[in-house]
Amino acid sequence: MQPTPSTTPSAREPADPRRWWLLTLVAIAELMIILDIYIVNIALPSAQSALEIPDASRHWVVTAYAITFGGLLLLGGRVGDYWGRKRTFTLSLVGFGVASALGGAAWSPELLFAARALQGVFAALMAPAILSLLFVTFTDPRERAKAFGVWGAVAGTGSAIGLLLGGVFTEYASWRWTLLVNVPVAVALAVAAWWIVRESRTDGETRYDIPGALTSTLGVTALVYGFTRAESDGWGAPVTLALLAAGVALIVAFVAIERRSANPLLPLRVLTDRNRAGSFAANALFAGAIFSYGVFLVYYLQGSRGYSAIESGLAILPLTLAAIAFVSIGARLLPRVGPRPLTVGGFAIGAVGLGWLALIGEDTSYMAVVFPGLVLLGIAAGLVWPVLSNTALVGVQPRDAGAASGMVSVAQQLGGALTVAFLNTLAASIAEGRVERDGDAALAAGLIDGYAATFAVGGGLMLLGAVVSLLTITRRLPASEQDAELPDPELPAVNEEPAVAGARAA
Template sequence: MSDNTALEDATGAGAHPPDAAAPDPKRWLALTVVLLAQLMVVLDGTIVNIAMPSAQKALHIDDANRQWIVTAYTLAFGGLLLLGGRIADYVGRKRIFLIGLVGFAGASALGGAAQNEAMLFSARALQGAFGAILAPAALSIVTVTFTDVKDRAKAFGVFGAISGVGAAIGLLMGGLLTEYANWRWCLFVNIVVAAIAFAAAIPIVQESKAEGNTRYDIPGTLLSSIGIAALVYGFTEAAKTGWSSTGALVSFSIAAVLLVGFVFLESRLTNPLLPLRVIWHRNRGGSYLTSIILGAGMLGMFLFMTYYFQGTLHWSPLKTGVAYLPFSGALIVIAGVGSALLPRVGPRVMMTFGGLLATGAMAWLTQLRVDSSYAGMILPAFILMAAGMAFVFVPLGNTSLTGVANHDAGVASAVLNTTQQVGGSLGVALLNTVFTTAVASFITAHGPAQAVQGAIHGYNVAFTVSAILIGLSTLVTFTMIRKDSQNSIETEHVDATAGTPAPVHVG
């Protein structure tokens, strides 16, 4: 296996089972086990999103710090995903899959039992770290288990679909558990799911691992992960003490030094965590940049609409979860339409159109009021945002692999998921800072009696910034994505999920 790949075997490139002519007779059972683990990870995101207001209130988390419920997870997941793929390949995919399940369940138990914000944030970071080894291990198990191209396509089709369906299930479960049990059960439920998957995986899933050089780029992992964490922490400090405060400026400076150091290091290593040739290609680079900026902009809707529903409209967690269902349903349906349209219109047209729709949805939400109608105001924005995201994410898997060499296909696929997580982390931190700053300024100008109106003002300002970010991602798409003669890549050379919308983690 080449040193320049991180998830090569996890996505099909470089994965060679011992006997490709003899399909595993338990392959469909193995897929069921992997899907159960994937469902757990997807559920965790949407369940936690619904439970956030209750957890914040129970643990007395202030508005400036609440974003760490999301970003602690996404930072760890995105920052360690590339390394996690290498660990799964080298140590053994089944072994790491089992370790990931146990670790994810243990971290969920820790989070469910959290007595303060530090304990919850730490548990969420642990969940992200174990998720970063669990996700690529699950993908690689599917790839090496399904040796037939048609079977593999079916398997990954189901794998992609479970993300959309799981998100909808998570919204309902989050509402039910938070309202009728306790927000803590939104984390405890992972223990049950992980235990079932663990018990089933032992007799069903076969072990496999890559041979050859097994060196890891630990310095690159540390520089990138700590650098991104410092950047997010800088936004948090800015929300508390102002953009020009010593804490914020020091954090931003540390982030700049570490991230520049990461790029310099990766250009010098023979086995880098991220081969820079992967991102310098115009279409691939444009795709990753689009993914980061779009991820930063779109998560504002999930974060602030949840607080609007529960905090301003005083809806129950269950009603909040139900309110998101049209979004999930529309995303699944429109993604299918987008897959059929992609060969006809091409990625640039579809992604640009989708970006404009998503920008329009966020601009629409800037008109939110205390008594806005769900059917007349919020639902249209949800449907518009779902359409926009579907039209962007369906082609994004393909453009992020434009012209990529066979031995770089794995890392190119992994970078796309990583950029979504990192973009989401930065976006939540930035938008939460914008929100708290806007609310504080409004209350200072109008008095504490206008706190409710101040929150609405904060939402609208945050949505405005979100619209700007999504609009910027659309501009990047329009200017950088081009048709390429190598845009059509053989299935066995790329991530088998490239034709499906990438999973969006909102928790």
């Protein structure tokens, strides 16, 4: 029996009256995911001391989360498409809260590592569901630009908020609260989501692509873990090379499987659109560049300048404020000027900001170097993050919303993991070279030289992102859903659950 022809949600029914409440929910959920990447980093020394975690194993507090999160994103996107985005979002919130409670109550290193891995699993379900819900709920282009603007503000400023909250909890409460704080938030969001969020899913053929799921999950996991091992063991270490080679081979196998699969995990049509492919590539470059500030500026402020955790969090707040201010500007300009000017301009501003941060020294004035660099980075984050994510989903057929959303997150995770691993190696080699040349007394200066070099490389990535955006992203996007990619009548529709739709109508 042939499936019902697909139509976009906007063509079938009026806008969801609760869409702005939904935006509030998913923005808080996105913030929770971003916070958990950074807030635990601040608490790591205290957790290591309390649980007596060996130095050789402490990286697993971060690595366990990164591996499961990055490795399961594509599968998580498809679960939302098939099982229901509301159900997936709600379940992921509950699971994330449970995992956070386990981590906060951990009495051994092994339990903390397992809880962090479990957090990553549910974050991999949650992140694509968030973007998919925004895509299928906000069907008006202008409203969608505003919604992705809010999402982008959270994505771009979550690191600064996480560093500040991590410092507050660590200094005035306990490292355990960096995890336990998620529990009441996740429970409250899950309850609210059950009443506010409208269900949507892909109907028709919904069998999972098991070979594709296995190869993509194992491939991305091997790449993320390989980048992580490169930080500690070096790029030439056998284990690093083996993991990276296995990851590449599995991704190649995944692409081959998807080309022949009747029901692929990641339909290759998602990647063939020029705007979408360019957005994925630019997302990876921007994530790598912005992560360089998030890691190495904290090292500089706390390690070289003696800032406390709270002081460093407060020092980074100008980025947050600038991003929030420019998100609204970008949202208003996107329907008028299109994505290319905003992304190219945002990348260029970000390059200047990171170049400015590369001027740091042992006695650098915060107001002269760090502050203006952070403001420029905040402007870039406010313009680039929401525009790229919106562009990556424009024209996607609703049945592929989860797959495309998963790819946005995969691009960001791989870009960030690869760049941070490479820049860690670069910074360490520069510091070691300075010590070899000038003696142990030059270690402090060598570390700062290494941090400055990472900012310079991040600026180069920003310039490369500007070039990619200029060459691949078109000047204008479709002004309406009717101008976007039309659904194929031979493929399944995306429908609301009748009970949910009826309840809303009532």
